Amino acid sequence: xxxMKRTLQITIAAVFAALxxxxxxxxxxxxxxxxxxxxxxxxxxFSGAALVSPPFALLIGLFSGIPxxxxxxxxxxxxxxxxxxxxxxxxLKWWAIPFGPVVGVLAAAAILSYNGLMPFKVAITALAxxxxxxxxxxxxxxxxxxxxxxxxxxxxxxxx
Numbered sequence: 448x449x450x451m452k453r454t455l456q457i458t459i460a461a462v463f464a465a466l467x468x469x470x471x472x473x474x475x476x477x478x479x480x481x482x483x484x485x486x487x488x489x490x491x492x493f494s495g496a497a498l499v500s501p502p503f504a505l506l507i508g509l510f511s512g513i514p515x516x517x518x519x520x521x522x523x524x525x526x527x528x529x530x531x532x533x534x535x536x537x538x539l540k541w542w543a544i545p546f547g548p549v550v551g552v553l554a555a556a557a558i559l560s561y562n563g564l565m566p567f568k569v570a571i572t573a574l575a576x577x578x579x580x581x582x583x584x585x586x587x588x589x590x591x592x593x594x595x596x597x598x599x600x601x602x603x604x605x606x607x
Contacts, residue, residue: 460503463495467511467525480565480573482516489525489581490588493544496529497536497589504533517564524555540593544586548578 467488476484492511496504508529512521528551535543556570565573 456499456503459495460499460506463491463498464507464510467491467495467507468514471511472514479577480569482520482564483570483573483577484516485577485580487581487584489528489548489577490584492525492529493532493547493582493585494588496532496547497544497585498592499533500537501530501533504529517559520555520558523558524551527551527554536589544589545582548582552578 470491471486471488474486476486478484488511492507495507499507505526508526509522511525511529512518512523515521528547530547531550532544532547535546552571552574555574556567559565559570560567
């Protein structure tokens with residue numbers, strides 16, 4: 448059972464990390480306020496993080512930030528957001544997903560502000576639409592996954 452659990456989590460983490468990486472590296476991104484862009488990588492990070500344990504969620508978050516314009520900002524922000532989503536999804540279930548992206552936005556805004564790239568309030572305002580759309584899509588996806596009884600029973604392995 449333990450090997451099956453770990454194999455399932457590695458597979459889920461690898462798929463969602465690859466999708467997040469590809470969506471940022473190869474798909475077009477819409478500039479909001481440079482260096483902040485809108486892309487759908489958050490959907491893959493938050494959805495994948497809700498389905499795996501925190502160490503694997505961290506890997507998803509880290510891989511999603513590698514192709515970014517400022518990798519140190521995105522790797523930190525998405526890593527923290529993914530771990531928060533994973534921990535809260537274990538404790539509170541799928542509806543806790545919005546709390547993780549809030550942590551990620553605060554971390555990204557703090558890093559951008561600290562490095563003098565943009566004021567904190569501007570960064571929060573610029574990141575808000577991206578987070579809102581990706582979080583809503585992630586909630587819908589994970590809710591559907593939990594409604595599907597066959598997939599839900601597989602996902603319960605991470606709680607044991």
